[in-house]
Amino acid sequence: MPAPSAPRLDVSPLAGRTGFRAAGEVSLGTRGIWERALERAVREGEDVYHLELSALTFVDVAGAGALADAARGLGGRRRLVLDRPPDALPRILDLLWPGLPGIEVRTS
Amino acid sequence: MTATTESGQTAGPFVHPALFYADAREYVAGTVPFVRAALAAGEPVAVAVPGENLRLIEDELGADGAAVRFLDMREAGRNPGRIIPGVLRAFADAQPPGRRVHIIGEPVWAGRSPAEYPACAQHEALINAAFQGREVTILCPYDTARLDERALADAYATHPVVIPAGSGAERTSAAYDPDGVVSRYNEPLPPAPDAGPGLLRLSFDEDSLSAVRHLATDHGARLGLTGLALENLALITAELTTNSVVHGGGTGALTVWPEDGYVLCEVRDKGRLADPLAGRRPAARDQRGGRGLLLVNLVSDLVRTHTGPEGTTIRSYLRR
Numbered sequence: 001m002p003a004p005s006a007p008r009l010d011v012s013p014l015a016g017r018t019g020f021r022a023a024g025e026v027s028l029g030t031r032g033i034w035e036r037a038l039e040r041a042v043r044e045g046e047d048v049y050h051l052e053l054s055a056l057t058f059v060d061v062a063g064a065g066a067l068a069d070a071a072r073g074l075g076g077r078r079r080l081v082l083d084r085p086p087d088a089l090p091r092i093l094d095l096l097w098p099g100l101p102g103i104e105v106r107t108s
Numbered sequence: 109m110t111a112t113t114e115s116g117q118t119a120g121p122f123v124h125p126a127l128f129y130a131d132a133r134e135y136v137a138g139t140v141p142f143v144r145a146a147l148a149a150g151e152p153v154a155v156a157v158p159g160e161n162l163r164l165i166e167d168e169l170g171a172d173g174a175a176v177r178f179l180d181m182r183e184a185g186r187n188p189g190r191i192i193p194g195v196l197r198a199f200a201d202a203q204p205p206g207r208r209v210h211i212i213g214e215p216v217w218a219g220r221s222p223a224e225y226p227a228c229a230q231h232e233a234l235i236n237a238a239f240q241g242r243e244v245t246i247l248c249p250y251d252t253a254r255l256d257e258r259a260l261a262d263a264y265a266t267h268p269v270v271i272p273a274g275s276g277a278e279r280t281s282a283a284y285d286p287d288g289v290v291s292r293y294n295e296p297l298p299p300a301p302d303a304g305p306g307l308l309r310l311s312f313d314e315d316s317l318s319a320v321r322h323l324a325t326d327h328g329a330r331l332g333l334t335g336l337a338l339e340n341l342a343l344i345t346a347e348l349t350t351n352s353v354v355h356g357g358g359t360g361a362l363t364v365w366p367e368d369g370y371v372l373c374e375v376r377d378k379g380r381l382a383d384p385l386a387g388r389r390p391a392a393r394d395q396r397g398g399r400g401l402l403l404v405n406l407v408s409d410l411v412r413t414h415t416g417p418e419g420t421t422i423r424s425y426l427r428r
Contacts, residue, residue: 003316005316007317027321028350060400095403
């Protein structure tokens, strides 16, 4: 068995706009951190909430699902903007939650 | 509404005939009127068959084909486990309610490999459960000139009705036994190699999930996977190993190795997969979880499964 290695996910608030930056990976070991950060995003009530994800190395299906849940929880005109997510994340969302409203992906 | 067939079985609204054909003329005669009847009724119709047969139907329909959704099954249905969620239900569920949906689906062709075939037969059998109660007709052509006897015999077991070559008349299949086909092809998979430079074999638990995903992905890169395929290997490894930790007894064994033009990724655990449709249903939008196996089916080139009292093995193939 490979040596245990605790996956990391660091979440920090963005400066100058509403949202958070996530660095590390979203997998079973970090799912709780990711879900709590998304629950805060839904609670904060801003129309546009930025997720800066360029330092995210991996997101599993449950992590994408938490994002889909959060987007559904927004309702109305509000949306989550994913800034530079790992390529696989928008692909998973398209495959498993096609046509999901409330998420905008920015690749640059 | 239910109807009773001549054998006394109660048939629901789902209709699933096998159409036997021996040549292009019989193929066109069996499929094109099916498409034209749906179009005439103003009902949605899709054709998902191998490319050369797709062209036969397209050529015959001409401009009338504009309202038909055409898919090359060699691509869309390369992994038989992808066909129900990614092709059949993807089309049927997108149609307005209240109108019968018509699909021609040809998942079994002569070039299917020995590794693919059992998954094809299980897929054909599982269509019946997946569409039970739906106003859907799925017509499945079978090439009697080129398919082997086993594939043709299985078609009688996976389809409640069959249309013999050239006849046009449906008859009840006395051999219909979809559950029997699912369990017959739930067979132990040929073992992975014991040793070799291309082999990676690891056991894992919750604390090593992340490390195992990295090791599997690095190994996949050494075996020649790049880009999307490598990204898919990371996803497949994560979903299968996480399933073992959460649902399969907490631990498992991962093996990655090359075989022909593929990289194979296999996860074994002590759990039992009770639901044969797991990973083949498009998840309801508000459903939380349960999409890991669906993703594995959608992105793999082939998925084979063996489950029993001793545990479950899921093997994903990715083309190099």
